[in-house]
Amino acid sequence: MLITVDDDPNSLVDLLWVREAWNLNPVGEDLPSLLSDDSVRAHAPTGSTDAPAAWVEAWPGMWNACIHHAGLLEDSTIFDQLQHTLDGSPERANLLANMVGPSWKSSFGDEAFTEKKKTWNRSQFQARTQRRPTSLADDPERLSLSALIPAWQAGLTKIVTIPCQGSYTRVIGQHTLLVTDETRDDQERYSEALKQFR
Template sequence: MVITIENAPHMLHELLWIREAWNLRVTGADLPPLLTNTPAPADADRPASIAEWRDGWAELWRECLAHAGEVHDPLMFDRLTQSAIGSDDRTTLLGKLRGPSWRDRFGDEALTEAFDDWNRAQFETLTSGLPQPYDESPERKSLDVLITAWRGGLTKLVLIPCRGTFTRPIGQSSLLLTDETRNDPIRYSEALRSVGSATKESR
C-alpha cells in the first residue's frame, strides 16, 4: 500500500495566504475555511488590481485544487530529467508538473516578503514534531480505515492548514482535508470513510 501525503501544497498555500492577507473577501460556493495561522494584513498599498484578484481567486483555486489532486505518471519525471535545459519539451513538462499558479495569472505583486515569512513559519510548524514515532502517526491510528480507503482507490492526500473540517474528493484518487482533521483520529477516520461513499456515488 502506497499513499502519497502532500502536506505543503505550495500553490494552494499561496492562494490561501493571499485571500486573507489582502482581505479579498472572496465569495462563492464551496470555499475553504480560513487559515489556522492567520497572516498579518499585507502592509503594502492596495493596488488597482485588487478587484481583479478577488474576482479571479475562486476560479484559480478550483484549477489549482484539481491539479493538486492529480497523480502524475512517474515516467514524466524521467522525461524531465532527460530533457535538455531550456528546451520546449522541458518547459512543457515543468508546466504540467507545476500546474496553474497565482504568479502566472496575476504576477507577483501580491506575494510580498510577508508571505515568505508566513510560509517559513508553516514549514517550521510542520517539521517541529518530526520524526514522529510510527505508532503515534495519524495513519497508524486510522490504519484499518486507511486500508479500506486505499482499496477503494485512494492514493493521495492533500492537506491544507485551515480551520475545522473541510474534506473533499479531488480527482479520481485524491482527498483534500485540513491538518486539523488529519490530526484528530475520529475526524480523520470519518474523512477516509468518505472515500468509499464517493466511490459508490460515482458508480
C-alpha cells in the same frame, strides 16, 4: 499499501495566503475556511493598485484549477520525457507547466507576496515540523488504519492537507483526498474524513 501525504501543497497554500493577506472575499461554491494561523490577516493592502479587484474575481477559478492539479497523480515518466526535450523548447515548457500545475505566481506574478509571506512560511514550516509524529505508532494514517484500508481499497493513494480551520474534506481526484491539518491531526475526524473516499 502506499499512501503519499502532501502536507505543504505550495500552490494551494499560496492561494490561501493571498486570500487572507489581501483581505480578498472571493465568492464561489465550496471554498475552504480561513487559515488556522490568523496572523496572516494582520497584513493590510498597501499602495494604490487595481490588482486586488482582479484577484478577487480570479481566486475561485484559480482555487479550482489548483485543487484539480493537486488531485492528479504524478506522472512517473515526466522526467524521462524532459530529458528528451531541448532547453527552451515549447515541448519542455509544456511538460514543466504540466508538472508544476497552475499557480498564483504564474498568473499574477510576485506582487501579492510580501516579506511577511516569507516570515509566515517559516512559521508554518516550524509548526509542521513540531506536528509530525515522533513515532510510527503516532502517525495519523496508522491511527486511522481501520478507515484508511477501505479508502485505499477504493483507490486512495494520496492525501493533501491544507492549514485551514475546522473541517474541509474533499475528494479531489480518482485517488486523492483533501483535508485540513486539523482534521488529519484528530483521529476521530480523520477516520470520518477517510470514509468519504469510497
